[in-house]
Amino acid sequence: MAGLLECHALSKNFDAVAAVVDVNLEVTEGSVHSIIGPNGAGKTTFFNLISGEVPPTAGRVYFKGRDITGLPSHQIPHVGIARCFQRTNIFPKLTVFENVWVAMFSRSNSGALDFIKRVSDFGEIGDKTREIISELGLEEKLTERAETLSHGQQRALEVAIALAGAPTLILLDEPTQGLAPEATQQMTQLIQRLAGRYTILLIEHKMHVVMAISHWISVMHFGQIIAEGGPDEIRQNEAVQKAYLGGRR
Amino acid sequence: MRDRNIFLIVLAFVVIGPFVQPKVIITEMLIFGIVAVANNIMIGYTGMLSFGQAMFFGIGAYVAGLLLKAGMPLIVALPVGTLFVLVLSIAVGYFCVQRTGLYFICITFAFNQMFYFIAYSWTGLTGGEDGLPGIPRPSLLLDPVAFYVFVAVVFLACLVAMKRIVDSPLGLICQTIRENPSRAAAVGYNVKLYKLTAFTIASTFTGLAGTVYAMLYGIVPIDQIHWLKSGDFIFMTLLGGTGNFFGPIMGAVGYIWMSETFSLYWARWPLIMGIVFVVVVLYLRGGIVELIGKVYGSIQRAREAP
Amino acid sequence: MSFLILSQILNGFATGMLYALVGVGLTLVLGVLNLPNFAHGTLFAFGAYFTYTVANLTDSFYLGVLIGPLLVVLIGFVIESQGVRRLYAAHHDYQLLFLFAIALILQETVILIWGPVGFSLLPPKFLAGAVDLGFTVYPKYRLALILFTATIVVALYLMLTRTNVGAILRAGIENREMVKVLGININKVFLFTFGLGAYLAGLAGGLATPIWGLTPTMGFDILPISFVIVVVAGLGSILGAIAAGILIGLAQSLTTIWWPEAANVVIYLIMGLTIILRPQGLFGSR
């Protein structure tokens, strides 16, 4: 069975530095697939290659069997891939509603250059926006500026923006980073809730989160995938322990 | 304050203005008000700073002026002039939006200079340094009052149209680009395309204002396409405040009023203008809008205090 | 004809070197400080006026050129430390408004101090008059100017490429964060850069006085040209600014042979072509 997302020999060099080296990766539809590895292993760069932020030096990316290598970043959402960023990456001066609304509008069939109608005239999009915001527990902050939210709420908003794009695959880059234990747990639960409906590719450092929610784990080290397997396999993998678990914290 | 109330204030200004000041000054305030509001679609909403808007103002004025001189009716001259600017701004904008930040400023500035020198050198067409004279007004608009009403109607129509645009999804998309261009791309928007759209819309309204200006004195002076004029447009916009749709109108009014008033009292009046700008930048980023807000706020507080 | 072309090349170098000085100053400020310095032109004007005043007081043009630009550096320091420093985090629009306001204030100050009427300053005795080069008679001052500015430009280039200070500045152009990370006092770097930019503008102004004279508006005359140089050069490229300055000087004077009216248009043609064919500028990488 072909995976939803397939990377073939994907590489990226920055000048002389090889950030991602010959990565082959397959994400199965409907799974939660985690990528772990020490800082600087090339995980975020790898995400950037998939989401079109930077073009790869070599290799190809296929999504639903279609070659999406080098597609500009603004076309990636339209093939069904949404992304959440490592650093909170929202529109700070816009309201929560507007943050999610634009992402929703982007994927709607309305004319993209529609500047005759008001935002409020798009009733259906507005309703769906509110739905997603409620689902993420932000309904009370609907008309607040995003910059006024707490960090945890901003992370949730980030996920909401991703969901609004009606994706098949969601790329989550350290969704729990910097969150308090309680908020981390909420985020974990949220991801688990989403797991049934979306395919999720996840970068995560907190091992208990990874082990709790992942179906499949790839370990990255110096830009290469050094191990792959289910949570238990990875836990026991020696190479991983040496390269990663042993060396960390 | 709600938009509707502000709109009423603007309306009140348009009606009362010509009774307390020379019509021509209010007329210019309205014409440049269009430009400043349009400019804010770029500066305030999309986060692009163009130092070349005078080229579109001037070209709109030249094209409309030439058509009117050729005997075309108003109904042809103004739309054609505006359309010309629309097409041109797409072409120029295409090159400009490839770059961001300082480079964008430099390129728009440089394009402005290029078109200035074309206008300057192509004397047969534009009159060069002497300006393009003898632009007729349709007989209906010969009377200064009639012309003022015409400009006021154009102004209000532009205002409504631009308000509609910024309240539309496009307006919101522009703001996402201002806030976070890479994120805007990541939710699926072609950032360069939308920047070009904002550039084109702002430039087209600027060009439209130019076509109206051509009829004001019946002449298009060369300084209307000079880079210093582009500077004026930016200052009007920032002076009013970029955080509010209506702010730049106050900027245009305030800027023209200041230059008219200060120049009566001191020969070195640009120095006062400079000081005002410095104060705005260092202490009053929100421009006149912020000033009014602060005054309004302190009045409210004073009223609430026992 | 070939003699004419030779002389025009000489002319092109003389103006081109002045352009290069102004251009390098502007590109440093633009590149390191990421600042649209619309006051650069008026610093050029102040350089000219200070040079004139010092030269008249001391009766020595050389002292004027030595001290005048240094006084401009003081103005630069005041602008940077009292105003610009508070604006690094602000949008370009406010930086631009501020610097333009400074330009207005400075220009009117020139009129307040020196009056609206312009002045002339003759080259020093030693450099007065012209020499016969065989193919043309050429002013000694311009020849000296070419040599002197070439020395300055080379010295500047060496400073920026071979010294620590230069390394820091270039790092600042490439990656501002990196300079901060390296633990360098970024405020000092910015102050120094703004001062250096002001010095180069002032020096160009001072050197230009025997040729272009002094007028209060001279700053606004040179400003557009300096921005064109930066666009053609590529933002932040020092070598590019030098090359673009000379290129534009040459283009201007060579155009005069065949199409004198276009002496100014040609600058913008070059710039237009650059934007279309090589949008990052001749030497730019970004």
Place this chain on the structure above:
Amino acid sequence: MISRLSEKLRSLRTMGLSMAGAAALATVMFLPTQSAAEEEVVILGIWPITGPYADMGPLLDRGVEIALEEVGYKVAGKKIKYITRDSETKAGTAARRAQGAIDSEGVKFIIGPWSSGVALAVTEVAKKNKVMYYFSGGTEDITGKRCHKYAFMWAANAWTAMDANLKIFKKFNPDAKSIYLFVVDYAFGWTLQKYVEKLAPKYGLKIAGVDRHPLGHREYSSFITKAMATKPDAVYMINFGLDAISAVRQLYNFGFTPKKPVILSWSAGVEELVQMDPAMRANLQFGTNYYYTVDTPGNKSFVDAYKKKSGGIPPGYAPGAGYGLMKMTLLGMQKANSTDPKKVIQALEGLKGKNFVGDFAINGRNHQTVRPYFVARTKPEDKMANKYDFATIQDISSTEQPRDLNQCQDIGGF
């Protein structure tokens, strides 16, 4: 229900308040200006106070004040209210300020500005508002292609000026064969060039070459090398102000002057000469609409009055023009014994007389002031009686522009 009503009322009140606020703001900002009282006549001087000709505005204004002081600010039984506006040497701004002053101050007469582009905008405003307009000098369109009933020009006609320049040049350089032209690249420059090309053969002169340069150009080296390659007997300059000064300076740098003469064909005289070092201006011939040593009865009192105000600097073209414009306007009012623009215009048409520049006549057909144009040659430094003793005026008999060259077909009616 009630709460809704009160909400509505409140929003009405905010609306009312904001409207009132706007009205109040408008009133504060735009204190209503009074228009002219009946016994006053308002004259507007529109001068460059800032911008590239900022040096000229105050001088022009000073000349005007002297003319007004002479009549005690009264004419034809009315008080004179003289107001000024800054043109910034921007045509658009000048048009706005002129129109604004007409609307708010009741201006009936305009004098000024300084440059052609600005004048051509102001003349439109004058025509539209039926306001009399006396232009100092420059573009011949004011009394040519775009003449109209309300516009006059004080300076000599371009033809007259160029003829005088060439005549004097030939007189002092009988062996000269060729001249090289530097021409500022806009309509007025071309006009002067056209006339020089027409007139040169009459004086046995060939045009060795013509270079047009943009207005505001500062770098003349490439033009100079090109000119010198043709070995002309003189460089004949058709440019003004700073452009001319820069070119003179660089011609001197290149060693062209003082070996060979340079002609400033349309010069401001004193205002330009003071900006030049004595060495630079050796062997200069300049033509101007006013030079302070002209020997007429009216001139001496003007120069004395001016020197008192200027700290001893004699007046050049700019103060002369300011004085002359106001004198002519006042003369019209005196002759008409009225301050009605139409009557004043009628009184001026065809008027002949003598004033501080000499014999003058106003051509009724195109409103050109026919008057002498002065050509002077600089004195060597050791011959100067004082530091403002720049030059000696040569023969000043001037010829009027031939009728067939004038483009004012029909000046129209009121």
